[in-house]
Amino acid sequence: MKAAYLTIHDKIKDDIDAGIWKIGQRLPSERDLADDFAVSRMTLRQAITLLVEEGVLTRKVGSGTYVASTRVQEKMRGTTSFTEIIQLQGKNPSSHLLSYTKTLANDKEIDMLNLKVNEYVIRMERVRYADDIPVVYEVASIPEGLIKNVKKEDVTNHFFKALTENGYRIGKSHQTIFARLASDKVAKLLQIKKNQAILALRQVSYLEDGQAFEYVNSQYVGDRFEFYLENN
Known part of the structure; x- marks a missing residue:
């Protein structure tokens, strides 16, 4: 069975590929996303961190997490x-x-x-x-x-x-x-x-x-x- 954070990772990536999340768009807060996926913030953060490491998302200090716009x-x-x-x-x-x-x-x-x-x-x-x-x-x-x-x-x-x-x-x-x-x-x-x-x-x-x-x-x-x- 796939880990919960990987399921979230795949869903967010699929939504970006489908254009649901646009290039440069700011994602909701980790708290709101965790509520949406019905998981803990720690699990949600694992998914977001992996997407950042892959270059799919980018974090801006004091601003939030965005869909990467330079890839x-x-x-x-x-x-x-x-x-x-x-x-x-x-x-x-x-x-x-x-x-x-x-x-x-x-x-x-x-x-x-x-x-x-x-x-x-x-x-x-x-x-x-x-x-x-x-x-x-x-x-x-x-x-x-x-x-x-x-x-x-x-x-x-x-x-x-x-x-x-x-x-x-x-x-x-x-x-x-x-x-x-x-x-x-x-x-x-x-x-x-x-x-x-x-x-x-x-x-x-x-x-x-x-x-x-x-x-x-x-x-x-x-x-x-x-x-x-x-x-x-």
Whole structure:
């Protein structure tokens, strides 16, 4: 039998997903919620604390508990650009380019992008934002030959759109997600604490003809971004 606090946790989360509780909305007091669920305040507090730890809710000292407003969701199906994901959430996407270099592909890039030895990649390092809040630090590697006729600003600002405008058709992607701790560099860039748990993502994206066009290593702030699966 499921613990009472987990039942409450699931109900509140389901209500948020269903739009009953809106993003940024303040929840009733713990006393009122405990009365609504007919449980003790301690049991109710366990459920709320778990939701806060998951980034679903956020506590504001002296104000109350609110539905988190800075988290972005990505559905793990198909291949979608970060810009499109953020826009679909009604937020404003932006990025800060840290580096953009043409360099010989390393062994991992050769393997992931199916390149030949001595082929070049464009390696792009940047921090990406939703409504000016840092969400992800990423390093993307792109076969240089694929984008030699594409302007740098088009690659850095709207890469997927630039590809489609140049006649390419976006296909599938392969993604691997795992947990890691934020390094000092990443923590500073994402404005979080060093060694804070973050979500790491390795992704290879392909064109419809099967050619790999991007290999990305990303590190997401867990309470600002979530991935979810949808099966057809």
